[in-house]
Amino acid sequence: MKLIKQLELSTFQVIISLIFLNIEISFAQNKKINLKDWEGSYIGVGVANSSSKTEIRALGTDHYALNRGTKDKDQNEIIFKIGHLEQLNNNILLGIELNKYADVETNTINTNTDAGLYYHTNGSIDRNTLKLEDIISLDLRVGTVLENQDNFLNNTMVYGKIGVATLRSNQRNTEDADVSHIGQSTARHYGSVFGIGIEKKLSIFDDPKLDNNTSISLEYNMMNFNKKTAGSDNINISTGFSVKPEIKNLLLTVNYKFSDNSLGLKNLIK
Numbered sequence: 001m002k003l004i005k006q007l008e009l010s011t012f013q014v015i016i017s018l019i020f021l022n023i024e025i026s027f028a029q030n031k032k033i034n035l036k037d038w039e040g041s042y043i044g045v046g047v048a049n050s051s052s053k054t055e056i057r058a059l060g061t062d063h064y065a066l067n068r069g070t071k072d073k074d075q076n077e078i079i080f081k082i083g084h085l086e087q088l089n090n091n092i093l094l095g096i097e098l099n100k101y102a103d104v105e106t107n108t109i110n111t112n113t114d115a116g117l118y119y120h121t122n123g124s125i126d127r128n129t130l131k132l133e134d135i136i137s138l139d140l141r142v143g144t145v146l147e148n149q150d151n152f153l154n155n156t157m158v159y160g161k162i163g164v165a166t167l168r169s170n171q172r173n174t175e176d177a178d179v180s181h182i183g184q185s186t187a188r189h190y191g192s193v194f195g196i197g198i199e200k201k202l203s204i205f206d207d208p209k210l211d212n213n214t215s216i217s218l219e220y221n222m223m224n225f226n227k228k229t230a231g232s233d234n235i236n237i238s239t240g241f242s243v244k245p246e247i248k249n250l251l252l253t254v255n256y257k258f259s260d261n262s263l264g265l266k267n268l269i270k
Contacts, residue, residue: 041258044083046251049075050248056242057242059229078102082097104247109126137164158197164192164193172184193223196221217255221248226244227242
């Protein structure tokens with residue numbers, strides 16, 4: 001875990017350094033835009049600041065470890081993406097993108113004194129663990145490349161995205177003094193993605209091919225998932241749990257275009 005956190009910090013520092021270096025060089029250049037530089041398949045890696053909010057409700061009267069509220073978590077993580085962009089008519093680019101996000105885990109204890117006998121009875125403490133796993137989104141990107149007198153804005157792509165997402169929720173409730181009292185649920189959730197972003201060619205190399213194929217992007221997106229009811233309790237006090245996650249992400253990634261081959265995306269809208 002410590003190694004992963006160090007890797008996340010190192011990756012974030014490298015990306016920030018590349019941004020400032022790219023800005024300095026970009027102000028010294030004013031290249032004419034060429035949409036062919038943007039077309040093709042690419043991969044990306046970077047960091048994301050993710051803010052998750054998950055509403056959990058026990059359908060019965062017990063499990064006050066849930067506090068009848070939400071489980072919130074802010075974290076920095078490494079993310080991966082693979083995608084493809086193609087030019088449509090004029091100065092419009094259409095693309096598809098697959099994103100893989102890191103898991104989210106929260107651990108909380110009962111702080112609700114209204115639980116009465118279920119609150120700290122006979123040394124018992126209610127505990128809840130929630131995991132959001134296998135977080136993946138498939139997005140449709142539509143962007144335009146700016147041709148501007150400003151050296152930094154020139155040849156910069158701005159885009160919006162819409163897509164679908166999925167994750168698996170896995171939550172478990174326990175009581176320290178009653179090992180027979182265990183509630184848990186696992187469910188697959190589906191939802192939508194909306195986002196906006198800006199992407200700039202990373203013109204820091206002496207090789208024109210690397211300059212044209214490498215870019216850096218900053219994006220903000222929101223993922224909302226459906227509410228699912230699942231699970232049961234060992235002593236049947238609760239019949240199940242309803243879980244509804246939502247996640248907001250601020251992503252900073254470095255991308256490399258590895259292929260110029262066409263996928264015929266423009267044929268999808270003819």
